[in-house]
Amino acid sequence: MAAKAVIRFAVLLAAAMTIAAAPGFTQTNDPSLNQPRTDCVNGKDAAGADCAKDGGGASGNGAAQAGAVFLPALIVDLFPNPAEAPPPLPTPNPRNDQAGGTTPSEPTPPGGPIISPTDLITTEPPRAVTGEFVPDEVLVTVDGDANAVQQIAASFGLQVRSQRQSRLLGSTLVRFGIPDGRPVGVVLAQLAADGRTQRREPNHVYSLQQAAGIVNYAFDHITLDAKQANGENVRVAVIDTGIDDTNPALAGVIADQFDAMPGVPIEKRDHGTSIDGLIAGVGPLEGMAPGAKIYHARAFEGGKSTMDVILAALDWAADQNVRIINMSFVGPKNDLLGVACRNARGLGIVLVAAAGNNGPKAPYGYPAAFDGVIAVTATDAKDQLMPQANRGAYVFISAPGVEMVAPSGAGTDVVTGTSFAAAIVSGAIANLIHAAPDRSADDIEKALAATARDLGPKGRDNDFGYGLLDTKAAEAAKN
Structure with missing residues (x-):
């Protein structure tokens, strides 16, 4: 009898262990999934279709994610x-x-x-x-x-x-x-x-938005008098590559710097140098807002960055009490970035971002597509849209960004992309803040929309947004 009891107990124990080992239906630990x-x-699948139609939704070849x-x-x-x-x-x-x-x-x-x-x-x-x-x-x-x-x-x-x-x-x-x-x-x-x-x-991984690389025609096209342009003491944060702070165009321009990726050697300085120069450069390559103080956060190398690095740069920028943050990069939608942008806007910071250079059929580019962020597309010397520009209802305003001369790590360069159009808008907004320091971020956004020069179909459209930036009209616009 004792032997039979032991056998029955062993059978029950084995059955219980088999049941306990059965995975839940949503479990998976396949590293090649x-x-x-x-x-x-x-x-x-993601669209709700039956996976059996395509062999289970994957080739089963162990491809990476x-x-x-x-x-x-x-x-x-x-x-x-x-x-x-x-x-x-x-x-x-x-x-x-x-x-x-x-x-x-x-x-x-x-x-x-x-x-x-x-x-x-x-x-x-x-x-x-x-x-x-x-x-x-x-x-x-x-x-x-x-x-x-x-x-x-x-x-x-x-x-x-x-x-x-x-x-x-x-x-x-x-x-x-x-x-x-x-x-x-x-x-x-x-x-x-x-x-x-x-x-x-x-x-998520984000990419700088530079499409190529003649005189800087931006002043005339955004109705900003180069002799009267002034962003004196307006604090502007730029999140970008490292910069060549020995470039004469940046002399006295950089108020402070922060390296959000200190363990990565700096190899490229062109993009960030061009952005800073277009906003507040001095000398022959004068920027849109001479006198503005740039707080530069290095967060990109090889044209790439990651979400955690960008968030560190944004936190640092917010701690500098800046009025404007320029984000000339694009990546996927990420909820953490959306929260950070929303809270930065809640602090009264004007957020300016590149709409993207990935073509008319590309998905929305972020952070530009978040509410409260001014999404900038690029136009050329004839006010035509840059062919590579992203399109979509999130595009807010147009600005020059095709074949413009700008300072770079090598001295000067001819640059193209929505990155540089965003810098033009950031510089123009610095002028508006200098002229009226109490002007709120909401008021500035409304003024830009109300005074932009229509370029496409009447009213706001997916190509040009509200139209071409008109700095003089925006400055004159009342609350």
């Missing part, structure tokens, strides 16, 4: 791990543990087990991640201190690569590394199970 396969975990961008030289050493991280503490259990009777809102008992990433379930479907992004990182705002951050990392099998308090986001921003190859969209969905994670986003 690309985005279409992620979308099809629950049998439907769609849109993922590997930037080892840019990413690896930006924020090295702390030398001695505190040991993991007991953490909330992000799964329904039927055996223990706990729920996601109940803490694991002290000394309880740390969960393996393969044992996690999601409270929402895996996210479809669009645009370029760092393939082994996510950005998360956390409600809690450093101990909470370490607990989350331990619970979800992640690495803490950087963390800091963000002024514009109003919480702790953490850059988590994914060491085991899980797709970003899956990790974002898994993290949603922990109530301490407020916002969860990919670490």
Whole structure:
């Protein structure tokens, strides 16, 4: 009888272990899972179609995540791990543990087990991640201190690569590394199970908007008298590449500098030097707002940056009490960037961004497409639209940006792109603020829209926005 009881117990135990090992239907830990396969975990693709129609939404060839961008030289050493991280503490259990009777809102008992990433379930479907992004990182705002951050990392099998308090986001921003190859969209969905994670986003990649590379015709076309142009003491932040601050055009122009990626050597200085020069340059290559003070944040190398680096630059700019922030770059929509822009605008800062150089059929470019950001497209000496410019309802205003002479790291250059059109608008706005320091960001935006010279179909359109910037008319416009 005792032998039979032992056999029955062994059979029941094996059955129980088999049931416990069965994964939830939304689980996946396939390191080769690309985005279409992620979308099809629950049998439907991003559009809701049956994945069986195309073989399950993926080729099954182990391709890397769609849109993922590997930037080892840019990413690896930006924020090295702390030398001695505190040991993991007991953490909330992000799964329904039927055996223990706990729920996601109940803490694991002290000394309880740390969960393996393969044992996690999601409270929402895996996210479809669009645009370029760092393939082994996510950005998360956390409600809690450093101990909470370490607990989350331990619970979800992640690495803490950087963390800091963000002024514009109003919480702790953490850059988590994914060491085991899980797709970003899956990790974002898994993290949603922990109530301490407020916002969860990919670490998107953004690109500077320079399309090429004759006299600077911008003054005449935006009705700004070069002899009367003045941005004296108006603080303008520029988030861009490093600069050549020995260029004569920038003499006395740079009030302060910040390096948001100190672990990456500076190799390119042209783009940032041109942007600063077009805004406030001095000498033969005088900018739109001579006398303006530039607060320059280096956040790009090789024309690329990531969301966490850009957010650090934005926080620094906000701390400098600037009136204008120029963002001559474009990337995918990212909720963290949207919150930062909204809060910067709430501080009274005028935000100016390049609409993008990716062509008429390109998706909206961000940050330009966020509400409260002035999206600038580029026109040439004949007031024709730059062919490579993005189109869309978010385009706000046009400004010269095709084949203009500007200072660069090599001295001077002929530049083209919505990047440089954005700089022209930032310089023009500095003139408006100098003339009326109490003018609000809302009033400036309304004045630009009301006084722009219509170039396309009557009224605002997707190509030119409200039309060509008219600085003189905008300055005269009343509240």
